[in-house]
Amino acid sequence: MGATLSTHPTLAWFVPDAIIKPMEFRLYEYDAQGKPQPVGQPIQLQSSPGIMRLSLAREQLKLTVGKTYLWQVVILCDPDSPSSDLIVRSDIQVVETPLAFAQQLAQVNTGSEKVELYAGAGFWYDAMGEALQLAPPWQLGEVAASLLRDLVNLEPDETRPEIYTAELELIENTRSILRATDSRKERQK
Structure with a gap:
């Protein structure tokens, strides 16, 4: 699990395909039982080959110190077949700055x-x-x-x-x- 000091971190992922597809960024906060709960609405994006990055802007989503989150990026490959979507996900923990x-x-x-x-x-x-x-x-x-x-x-x-x-x-x-x-x-x- 990665740690961050920022409540508005930059997240990055790699897109190998040059074909532009719709994407969604989704954020979840782990609850007391360790189950991910959605935070805010998905952010709509378009894929682009190479390294894509998203900096959580202050008006979009703010993470809380001491909390652990799951973030994921979903490339929507076929609207009629969600099982074909490509998903990248990772955990991130926000910690207090020593x-x-x-x-x-x-x-x-x-x-x-x-x-x-x-x-x-x-x-x-x-x-x-x-x-x-x-x-x-x-x-x-x-x-x-x-x-x-x-x-x-x-x-x-x-x-x-x-x-x-x-x-x-x-x-x-x-x-x-x-x-x-x-x-x-x-x-x-």
Whole structure:
């Protein structure tokens, strides 16, 4: 589960397909029994190949410190067959900003320093949000790609090394796809 200090974090996901489809972003808060309950209305989006991101704007949805949420993005592939929808989901926990961390954060000057600080403290959502600000739209960028690599390397599963290797290959394949997508977009300009 990822942690964030922000009540309006930036969330990101990868869309490999160049075909534009309607999408929905959905947010759920876990109740006392651990069951996800919807928060607000789904946010309507359109898919776009590459890294998509959504920053929870203050007027849309606000998360609460101390709560755990489930967020998901649904690509609506066929309106007549919801079972064909593609779903990406993840949990996010909003935590209180430790005083010492806030003091450290106030002393950094660059986005890459913020990324390092957030990642070093385990605030991966905040680190990724900062890293994506350093990248061009729809691209992962070197800082975010490095961050993903670090995250995968953080806790390799020694009992199932093929999963660990597959995760690294997925990151490298994703980077290749993004580079190809970036090249196509540049040629179209």
